[in-house]
Amino acid sequence: MENESLWYIFINASLISNFVLAYFLGICPFLGVSGKLDTATKMGGAVTFVMLISSMCAYGINALLIAINAPFLQLISYIVVIASTVQLVEMFVKKMSPALFRALGIFLPLITTNCAILGLALFQTNKGYGFIESLVYALGAGIGFTLALVLMAGIRQRLDFADSPKVVKGTVITLLIAGILSLSFMGFSGLGG
Amino acid sequence: MSQLVKDPKEKSFFTTLAESPSTNEFIKGIWKDNPVFVQVLGMCPVLAVTNTAENALAMGFATTFVLVMSNILVSLLRNVIPKEVRIASYILIIATFVTITDYAIQAISVDLHKSLGAFISLIVVNCLILSRAEAFASKNTFIPSVLDALGMGLGFVLALFSLGALRELLGNGSLFGMSIFSDNFQEWIVMILPAGGFFTLALWLLLFNILKERRSHGK
Amino acid sequence: MLEEKSSIEVFGQVKNTFKHGIHPPEHKDETNSLPIRQFSFAPVVTLPTAQHLGKPSKIIVREGQEVLRGQLLAEADGYMSVPLHAPVTGRVRKIANVPTISGKMVPGIYLESLEGAGQEVIEGEEVSLESSPEEILSGIQHAGIVGLGGAAFPTHVKLKIPDGKHCDTLILNGVECEPFLTTDHRVMLEQSEDIFLGIRYVMKATGAKNVILGIEANKRDAADFLKSKVPVDLPLEVRLVPVKYPQGAEKMLITSLLGVEVPSGGLPIDVNAVVINIATTAEIGRLLPHGRGIQERVITITGPGVKQKGNYLIPIGTPLRYILEEVGVEGTIREVYMGGPMMGVAVSNLDISVTKGTSGVVVFAEKNVTATQPEYPCIRCAACVDACPLSLNPSKLGILAKNESYDLMAEEYNLMDCFECGSCSYVCPSHIPLVQYFRVSKSIVRKRAAKKQPTHA
């Protein structure tokens, strides 16, 4: 897949194969923090940030693993790296920008178990992306995740005041809306090709 | 949920089984604390690989395997692992078993491995496994931990299968790849698309909610 | 048809108007050509002591006492209060609770009019134009004058310029945007001398150098008449403003005439302006030179349920039942409002009497009232958003009110700015009682705020 343009990689990761709406990655935070726009935006920002960093790390590790011929360590090293990256990012942000930390603080630990991050690392390896491509892919995925989260938050905030039936309130309606959003995103198929 | 046990009819059915606490560890995961329908855990694989019944079962059993193995190891090592690094150790244990599973599936069937893709690896971050390790296996002995893992795993398999079967049946007119309806059956392609995953899960959860509602009304 | 007419006016005067607003049918043609007529005296008038905003007045007469028309019956109880004068010559029959429009009973006076009495108004001490601003304000208070437009806010309080502020422009409100009402219209046509004199008093009291009289374009005759009569030494500018509800609201009129907005939560004086109703001005000009108190006012008695519609000079305290018996009603009456139909209050009981703040009585008979429409969910048609003169979001506010999110309404959607003009409810196709929601919400927010902060006073 060497002939994929950066533009296509970006559109594909953010819109066509949206991590949440097409790959179901990061569903837990999607269901959990999409209730309020404020938290949704912050979570999106945090995820995008961590995605960019862990994408870089994963690229480096993969190169290393191939060099020492130990691909079976891939998964273990990825998960360790992501977990420690999140820890490092948390400490770093705390030092450098207390304001940003206050905003993102509680979301950072949650990201460790966000499958979107690990998924991103695995996908970029499977697709054989180079360094720049990996970064663009991570950026697209992060923005796509944020977009899905923010759209959902807007709709759910409106639903807070709606008279929706008791049996669908909560997870059911969120899943149904996600389904409709997923259908709407199908309109992007074939773009950027 | 607790109404289920309080319900007199259900009780008579459960009484004999629920005599021993270990039976209860096993049963709860299947129905009362079903990881998918009640706890809403491990959503990614539930939605992503349930487009056919076969994928769903494979994923379910793979997850159960990792769940059981990591529960065993965690329960055995629970007094050895220092408290500070326990989560990291759990993740390492889980990642090891996932890697083993990944290679095992590749060895058994390349096709299956292909259709499940990266989602086998993603079992690592299935919150169900980590939550059982942390919430149960780290506090219990070997036997209950195995039973708990088996119960939860079976509950997970059941949930995945009910999704996969419905999606394959409507989306492809088949079950385990065998045609069920007449040749002329019109497939509902949407069911095997991502959106269908969301809709089907929502439908099952809705059914559960309606059942709950009915029971709490009937009481 | 009415809408078309007014939109042409708007087109000619694009600048001098406020945003949004509505065009309810005016219904003014039935009474705007009828001269003001003196109404007869009711055998008994009932006078609540709370006819104004603020503290009720203190009764100083006793039962059985005979009083002359214009005599002081109750004196002002503090600064935020005005006295009450006898509207008829008669005898105090009873001092007891009287019914009011709010449904509450308040202390008041039942005054029996003496048949055959002369009904001349007694004179008091003249307040001349040479008096100091303070003396004029005190004269206004002693005359018992309150805003005759409907709010009944004590006029001397309103005209008092707070320390550190100053008044550049005095705005006279001759808009009368409420449908059906024509009292201000008639006052402008018939009491020009009182108005001009009143302006001089108010200018002196406020120190204003410019005076603008805003008149809605449907009262062009009144505007032309006053323009032709303005004394040369009076810096009065008469300006037409487009016909649009609620043009008569203070804030809206200021925006239309001066092109500025009163800050949220502020008063007209924050933009160096004072707004006073035209009929109130006329009353000041009429009463102050004679030191008299207010005993009667012009009220439009109208509505499809009334036989002899008209603009009447009616003694304060005349019971509605007496008024309606005198003018006659068509068939069975069903709804009676005091004030206009947009902001007026429905009357539950005809024993209520007209007060200083009553600008009109509108009567609907059984056959004029359509059945109450069922309420539908908000369909977000945005009609209310396009109607609200304050550019609030009534749709969102209504949804929040239904969900009892009062604090959110006040903090993020400017609930407390709403002055309940009723434009949103008027246009709502789903018949959601928005204004009623906001009224309740505002009072709850006020109560919560009062609970949080123990009173300073």
Add this chain to the structure above:
Amino acid sequence: MLNKTLHISTSPHLTKGITTVDIMKNVVYALLPVAGYAVYAFGWDALFLLATTTLSAVITEHYLCMWSGKPTTVGDWSAVITGLLLGMTLPPAFPLWMAFLGGVIAIGLGKYVFGGLGNNSFNPALVGRAVLQAAFPVAITTWSAAFVSDRFFGVSSSLLAQPFMKPTYDAVSGATPLSAFKFDGVLTGSYELAFGMVGGSTGETSAIVILAGGLYLASRNMLNWRIPVSILSTVYLFSAIFHLINPETYPTASFMMFSGGLMLGAVFMATDMVASPLTPTGVVIYGVLIGLLIVIIRIWGGLPEGVMYAILLANAVSPHIDKITQNRVYGTTKQRQTA
């Protein structure tokens, strides 16, 4: 007669006299000529199809209300609009059982779960159509030609396909102007487009009739004219620019304007009051967004038509548009930004 108890109501005591039901009914009136033209163009097929979707929407609405123990809301006519609109977005020879299913989904998924009238975040008809499109991609893109001579002598066999069974198609099937352009590079003339002498969804073929309905509603203030105007002008502007840059690859602006579901979508679908923004600035942003998405999907996307997706996506964005375009409240200095 002054002794009768008086009726008490809170102010204001006047109302404009237009009710929500009036608005809904008038939308139906505006849709009827479109439906009539569809029947004229496609014969009994269109009639059966529109009747099925309308009936299905109304029945679903009624039963869902009964099921949740509420008084039926069929009387507000909104379900009729949803049903009619859904039918108009489907191909004339679309199997009736699928159409019926679409009506159930439109009301059930598109409206009921959100809490009924006034709460639906998406246009219900388009939700129904989107699910049908994803479920039955072949059936929903099999078009029959308009003005076939025997259109009033019986119905297409595909229409009467047995429930859950694949339809069989008669020989004649026409491509839509958009798919003809996208996949074969054939450009249809403007006259044919304006008068609906082309294949396509049941209700989208004649731009003129649709525009007339829109004008009627806009003149009665029952439709926010800013939405169709901003959508259509955006589409016109952008397609004109692209056509100027490269007339070989990009179709003319008038072709873009009059083909596919643009007119129907811009006039009747995007203007769904419930799912569109409230503020005057907001609706313009919303319209421009829809227009842009339509142009993007039609020109660069893999699909020939993007109106449905564009509107659904814009529906999803509209709470945010509302939020950032709140009117500046009188007497305040800055735009209110609500969290």
